[in-house]
Amino acid sequence: MGKVLVAYFSVGQETAKTAKMVAGVEHADLFEIVPAVPYKPGDMEWLSKTSRVTVEQKDYFCRPKMAVPLANAADYDTIFFGFPIWMFDVPKIVYTFLESISLSGKTLVPFATSGGSGRRETNNKLKEYFRDKPVKLLPLYELNGMSRQDVFDWHKRLELK
């Protein structure tokens, strides 16, 4: 499986909690995707047509800036990346992260937390995004309220090298 990184984006800390558990189970390094401009509560109103998240999520080309880049991506063979599902999609800053490093030949393991809308639509978006890219993308997994044992069980089912 080589060297493993768990990268995550989290505003409300739910995904952060999960990512830390995953990093423990995988004996992985941990990297937080921190936005250059933090998300304030008013930015998160996804029912408003003009809030920051709505504007960003609806803009195909939007790539919010990260505060700090990942410097040593080449060290990792497997990258887990975790995020909250936002409007059935991946938060755009996660794409900023994915495009900031060379992913060629790596195994990518996405996981998410959500309010319960399901992962199918988001998984399809990821599959479409990575179509024709030289990576091994595993299916998106939802880790809502998972225990460490649940994360272990998930690990055992993963098709990791």
Ligand SMILES: Cc1cc2nc3c(=O)[nH]c(=O)nc-3n(C[C@H](O)[C@H](O)[C@H](O)COP(=O)(O)O)c2cc1C
């Ligand atoms: C802007 C925004 C959009 C969201 N969209 C969805 C959604 O489409 N489906 C869903 O199940 N939950 C949705 N949620 C709920 C979050 O995915 C959920 O609360 C997640 O665990 C938050 O993770 P965090 O605490 O790491 O930020 C949304 C939350 C926010 C703030």
